[in-house]
Amino acid sequence: MITINLYDYKRIVRDVGIQKQLAMVAAGSMIVLLISCGTWMFQKMWIWNIESDLAEVETEVAAATPDYNAVQHLKKQQGQYTKIITGIDALRSDQARTTEFLEDMGQAIPEGIWLTSVKQMNLETIESKKIPFLFISYDDKKRKKRGKKKGKEGLDEDKFVELKGTAMDGQPIVHLLEQLRAIPYIDAVVLNSSKRAWMENQPVQNFEIYCHFLKPKPAA
Helix, strand or coil, X not given: CCCCCCCCHHHHHHHHHXXXXXXXXXXXXXXXXXXXXXXXXXXXXXXXXHHHHHHHHHHHHXXXXXXXXXXXXXXXXXXXXXXXXXXXXXXXXXHHHHHHHHHHHHHHCCCCEEEEEEEEEEHHHHHHHCCCCCCCCCCHHHHHHHHXXXXXXXXXXXXXXXXXXXXXXXXXXXXXXXXXXXXXXXEEEEEEEEEEEEECXXXXXXXXXXXXXXXXXXXX
């Protein structure tokens, strides 16, 4: 009896190999899909955490905004108050210096002198009168430059006093000049004019004296 094996071994082996490859591809695809899903979920959670932190920060910023605006407003007010206080201090200082000068001048006036006028002046008035102070230049170009510079810097800090009066002769005027130059906050004294005149048939000297106040040191 002859037996014929019709079972195709090679085909079966080939089919099994193909099935194994398909199974490996399917397993690989499943792993990639799981990894992708895990990565996607991780990114979503990370983005959610960032959005949550951002929302919290925005809430804190919104809560702090009124305080920040209030602080900025106070800073502006502080700057304005500082300017006002500085101006008041300058006025007080100027007034105190003028009062002190009147007291010192009263003690410096010798016998034989009568004052007829005491005026406080600024640099512009002194320049218009062309009073010969050594620190004032009357060259036109220099005056223009100084005028522009003064306009940029603000108010003029130079303070002057004009003294007009009458003396019996020239000696009391010389003594008055010496006394004025001895005042510590007066750094320049100029006798602008001394003219002979008559008063009730008596010879007298009419004079003009200009004093410059020493500039105050800038505030700390």
